[in-house]
Amino acid sequence: xxxxxxxxxxxxxxxxxxxxxxxxxxxxxxxxxxxxxxxxxxxxxxxxxxxxxxxxxxxxxxxxxxxxxxxxxxxxxxxxxxxxxxxxxxxxxxxxxxxxxxxxxxxxxxxxxxxxxxxxxxxxxxxxxxxxxxxxxxxxxxxxxxxxxxxxxxxxxxxxxxxxxxxxxxxxxxxxxxxxxxxxxxxxxxxxxxxxxxxxxxxxxxxxxxxxxxxxxxxxxxxxxxxxxxxxxxxxxxx
Ligand code: CDP
Numbered sequence: 021x022x023x024x025x026x027x028x029x030x031x032x033x034x035x036x037x038x039x040x041x042x043x044x045x046x047x048x049x050x051x052x053x054x055x056x057x058x059x060x061x062x063x064x065x066x067x068x069x070x071x072x073x074x075x076x077x078x079x080x081x082x083x084x085x086x087x088x089x090x091x092x093x094x095x096x097x098x099x100x101x102x103x104x105x106x107x108x109x110x111x112x113x114x115x116x117x118x119x120x121x122x123x124x125x126x127x128x129x130x131x132x133x134x135x136x137x138x139x140x141x142x143x144x145x146x147x148x149x150x151x152x153x154x155x156x157x158x159x160x161x162x163x164x165x166x167x168x169x170x171x172x173x174x175x176x177x178x179x180x181x182x183x184x185x186x187x188x189x190x191x192x193x194x195x196x197x198x199x200x201x202x203x204x205x206x207x208x209x210x211x212x213x214x215x216x217x218x219x220x221x222x223x224x225x226x227x228x229x230x231x232x233x234x235x236x237x238x239x240x241x242x243x244x245x246x247x248x249x250x251x252x253x254x255x256x257x258x259x
Contacts, residue, residue, distance in 0.1 A: 029154070181201035228242070
């Protein structure tokens with residue numbers, strides 16, 4: 021049972037664990053905004069790659085900080101895919117940011133403090149009125165620490181690699197299981213050990229292992245959690 025109350029839903033977890041699929045489906049069902057925060061980090065990585073701001077996999081932090089004011093990111097709805105595409109300085113880069121070369125460069129870029137500060141501020145603005153489902157690595161811990169519902173999602177690395185490989189193959193992007201698995205393990209390590217906003221499961225986040233769940237199964241389970249939150253909200257004036 022849904023009420024008029026529009027809550028904030030934060031979904032965090034490891035690479036390719038089904039977060040975005042879940043976030044998108046939840047947002048559609050609830051009539052909320054869906055934001056894939058990882059797309060924004062990928063957009064910054066693409067800009068840095070194009071402007072030689074990453075050398076041999078190492079980001080040039082000072083130059084990136086200077087360039088940040090020239091990076092404009094926005095999401096625009098694409099009716100044919102029923103998704104919001106990422107635009108980098110008014111260019112649709114939705115396909116480009118999903119390429120393996122961007123996946124290889126994004127996590128080092130996402131360790132940079134000034135990059136995170138810029139994107140977190142933009143994400144918080146997008147969610148200031150609630151009614152949003154955002155997925156990423158630091159959504160429940162940093163972006164929306166007061167989110168009414170926090171989910172922490174994972175699945176085994178092999179299952180995650182299989183899913184990502186399938187996604188890439190369907191898009192016609194060449195990739196191998198070995199490379200995809202290596203990339204996601206590397207990103208998991210960087211994301212969970214970095215100093216700035218590492219990926220953590222906050223105490224108040226509900227844990228979902230999607231290894232044996234279909235997209236419908238993970239949606240059903242999450243809707244149950246949403247309903248519980250909305251039920252609790254009815255009894256509280258501050259919710
Ligand atoms: O789709 P996948 O789970 O593989 O990754 P993504 O959500 O597109 O995020 C790409 C990368 O951006 C992650 O591996 C993180 O390094 C970074 N990221 C982050 O640091 N904080 C977020 N809120 C979202 C993504």
